[in-house]
Amino acid sequence: MKLCIIFPPLPFGWTPVAPPILEYLAALTRQADPSIEIQLISGSATPEAYKSVECDLAAISILTPTAVSGYNIADSLRARGIKVVFGGMHASAMPEEAKTHGDAVVIGEAESCWPQVLKDFRAGTLQSFYRGEQLELINMPTPLYGMLKNNHQFRIVNTSRGCPFNCTFCSVKPFFGAKIRFRPIEDVVRDVAAIPEKMYEIGDENIWWSSETKRAIELFTALKGSPKKYMAFGSLGPVLAPEGSRMLNAARESGLLSVWVGWDAISEHSLKAYKANGKIGVDRERAVRTLKDHGIDVSLFYMLGSREDTFDDFKRAIEVADRLGVSMHPSLVVPYPGTVLSREYEPYIYKDLGWEYYNGSYALFDHPDPMMTPELREEHFYISLLEQLSLPRVLRHMMKVPMAGFPYAHILSLMSQLPVRKGVKIAFEQWKANRESVRAKRQK
Known part of the structure; x- marks a missing residue:
């Protein structure tokens, strides 16, 4: 077979x-x-x-x-x-x-x-x-790292599944459930050792949880002996927890170079509308600075163009990136099927746009402000993103990456932004070419 x-x-x-x-x-x-x-x-x-x-x-x-x-x-x-x-x-x-x-x-x-x-x-x-059932994460085999023969340069390790938060836009909780299920730490260490490259990615929705900082410290302590470096995804709330500083020191010593954080929305109003403020914590800007103070680079993911957003949010994103000295990776809001947001936005979604448009670069629903047409939301998105990914900004951000991660974190900074920059330029040209046909589908 x-x-x-x-x-x-x-x-x-x-x-x-x-x-x-x-x-x-x-x-x-x-x-x-x-x-x-x-x-x-x-x-x-x-x-x-x-x-x-x-x-x-x-x-x-x-x-x-x-x-x-x-x-x-x-x-x-x-x-x-x-x-x-x-x-x-x-x-x-x-x-x-x-x-x-x-x-x-x-x-x-x-x-x-x-x-x-x-x-x-x-x-x-x-x-x-x-x-499939949501089983406990034991006896999971190590992926056959290296079997995929091409030019991909990073492998992913997973240490947990599930998410207790109620963010309306997220597919993780509907798919993996509300309970956080952890893999045995020795299995994670085994998988890391099997990766052929010198850098890897921990692909969990969240590498640390406010209720589980002890477990996070134990994981980082176990990974400390590995010569490999990695990046991960994490929320901001645990960073300012009582054990936050100890946790971040352990993370850096374990090889964590960069954490990609869900900023989710520029405005506090939109953040609350997404019910995402619970994972953000009490002071998200201070949390970002705390991460950087501990020698960990930060990239922020956020969404633009929700039914609560204004064009000012597109402009403010640039200011946030400059003020915090981080890279910013926006997308337009996507009401993925199976999410709460999809049900909330259902009356406003453009039904003739197929799934191929659900990639974060198209306006997929009507906006209550008639000035925020879908075409203008898309154009502002590309302009904002390309400004943030301009070569001077990419290089300037690389120079601000904490020296504790040199040179791996600096290489990673370029590798996580330059391919995106190239892809966005291609996508922008495709968008210009297809703008009228997409407009026609929305008007059906």
């Missing part, structure tokens, strides 16, 4: 981070049935590779912005007689839709049901839907 695991191309092209599902699902497959031949395809690195694949079963993991390309790949493979099983966040949120392009859909986490999928396929009894 031959299995091909496919991650469709991301909207803006190549990324230095290897899609984690590929090598992890390969490991789950090897654990379930070592006789299966496995091929991995990262669409961002090799977008045409699926056309020449020879396999019996294809597993395609889709996010909302990759759903359409994933469906197209599936249709092409099925026309050649290859069975297709879908998984991932979008397939879990829209299983009936995914099933129209595939033979089976895995809803939720794969560990509990993937062996059964493989067994049923071999027996010719593949079911339409499989529902």
Whole structure:
């Protein structure tokens, strides 16, 4: 039996981070049935590779912005007689839709049901839907790091799943649940040791939690012996907790160079509308400065163009970046299927814009201010983003990266911004070319 695991191309092209599902699902497959031949395809690195694949079963993991390309790949493979099983966040949120392009859909986490999928396929009894359980994160295999042969330069390690916060825009809680489930620390250390590169990424939604700073310190202490450096995602609330300083020192000593933080919204009003103020903490600017004071670089993610935002928020983002000395990575608001925000915005969403537009660069819903037309929101987004990613700003930010991380953190700063800069320039030109056709779809 031959299995091909496919991650469709991301909207803006190549990324230095290897899609984690590929090598992890390969490991789950090897654990379930070592006789299966496995091929991995990262669409961002090799977008045409699926056309020449020879396999019996294809597993395609889709996010909302990759759903359409994933469906197209599936249709092409099925026309050649290859069975297709879908998984991932979008397939879990829209299983009936995914099933129209595939033979089976895995809803939720794969560990509990993937062996059964493989067994049923071999027996010719593949079911339409499989529902994964949210298991404790024990006995998880190490991803087959290095099996994916292309120019991705970072691998991902996961240490936990789940999120207790109620941010209306987020897909993590609907997919992984409200309970935080931690992996055994020794398993995390094992996976880090298996990564062939000198730098990696901890891909958790949050590397530290206000209620679990002790566990975070234990994890960082265990990773301290590794010569490898890493970046991670984290919330700002725990930074100013009583154990925050000790936690940050342990994180830096464990090799943490940079943390990507959800700033979420420029205005406090929008932050409260998203119900995201709980994870931000009491003083988010002081938390950012505290991170930098502990030798950790900071990049902020935030959204623009919500129904509460104004054009002033687009302008203020530049001022925040300059004042705090951080890199800023905005997107336009995306009401992903299955989220609270999608239900709240449902009456205002432009129904004729397909999933391929859900990539953070399109205005997807009507705004109560008639001056904030979708085209102007999109144009202001690109102008703001390209200004923040201008070469002088990128270099200026690199010079402000804490010297405690030299040279790795400085290299990482460039590698996390220059590919984005290139992709945004391409996307902006595509947006200009397609602006009228998109306008026509909104007016239907």
